[in-house]
Amino acid sequence: MTSETTATRAGLLALPFETRELATEHLRLRPLTRADLEHRSENYQKRSDVVRYLRWEAHDHEEPAENLEKRIALERLTRNGDGLIFAVELCATDGSTDHRVIGDISLSVKSDRDAQVEIGWVFHPAVHGRGFATEAAKALLAVAFDELGAHRVYAELDAANEASARLCDILGMTREATLRERDHVDGDWHDVAIFGLLEREFRAPNAE
Numbered sequence: 001m002t003s004e005t006t007a008t009r010a011g012l013l014a015l016p017f018e019t020r021e022l023a024t025e026h027l028r029l030r031p032l033t034r035a036d037l038e039h040r041s042e043n044y045q046k047r048s049d050v051v052r053y054l055r056w057e058a059h060d061h062e063e064p065a066e067n068l069e070k071r072i073a074l075e076r077l078t079r080n081g082d083g084l085i086f087a088v089e090l091c092a093t094d095g096s097t098d099h100r101v102i103g104d105i106s107l108s109v110k111s112d113r114d115a116q117v118e119i120g121w122v123f124h125p126a127v128h129g130r131g132f133a134t135e136a137a138k139a140l141l142a143v144a145f146d147e148l149g150a151h152r153v154y155a156e157l158d159a160a161n162e163a164s165a166r167l168c169d170i171l172g173m174t175r176e177a178t179l180r181e182r183d184h185v186d187g188d189w190h191d192v193a194i195f196g197l198l199e200r201e202f203r204a205p206n207a208e
């Protein structure tokens with residue numbers, strides 16, 4: 001989408017928006033499929049160290065089958081509340097097509113009228129710290145701003161989630177707010193941090 005088109009549509013997202021595959025230097029981002037169900041036993045989302053800070057509905061702690069079914073259906077954005085979930089595959093280095101799923105990453109429409117989009121991510125601990133979440137998130141931010149016409153993309157995270165906060169920093173997001181004791185999880189109150197990135201900050205990261 002050109003900036004002129006974006007300006008014309010200011011305050012509105014380019015809906016409907018269909019999911020598609022994305023390729024980055026080391027990764028393939030593809031819509032989550034039913035075949036992903038077959039790998040549930042080794043699903044990284046079952047691990048307590050992975051789900052510790054997860055709050056949003058698509059990553060329920062127990063991840064019952066119907067949830068994953070619901071997630072798989074989330075592949076077309078038409079209205080507020082819709083989301084796109086991408087399985088992130090690490091491309092094989094031997095030229096084969098035997099790619100390994102190392103995480104997932106999502107975009108969801110929070111307000112079409114105000115062009116507000118939420119981003120979320122979960123990666124397998126075996127690959128943490130290798131830059132893959134950063135690489136995937138950058139690709140998805142480009143989709144959000146260039147194709148979907150987002151004005152602001154934000155992430156909500158447990159305020160204690162240092163890895164996620166660091167990822168937000170790397171992406172150029174600003175810590176906009178801390179919502180004190182917004183979540184009650186396993187008997188404890190947790191603060192929630194909101195990080196946001198505006199379209200103009202995405203286009204000119206060092207301008208402000």
Ligand SMILES: CC(C)(COP(=O)(O)OP(=O)(O)OC[C@H]1O[C@@H](n2cnc3c(N)ncnc32)[C@H](O)[C@@H]1OP(=O)(O)O)[C@@H](O)C(=O)NCCC(=O)NCCS
Nearest residue numbers: 053121122123128129130131132133134157162163164166
């Ligand atoms: C948040 C998460 C996606 C980051 O994934 P990742 O693959 O480690 O990310 P990257 O390799 O791209 O690294 C991003 C930055 O985070 C840093 N980081 C990674 N793990 C960290 C940790 N435990 N504590 C502090 N910083 C950490 C990396 O060092 C890197 O910063 P640097 O470039 O300055 O070194 C991953 O930790 C995760 O899936 N966590 C569990 C699920 C979760 O909490 N999701 C977020 C819900 S809002």
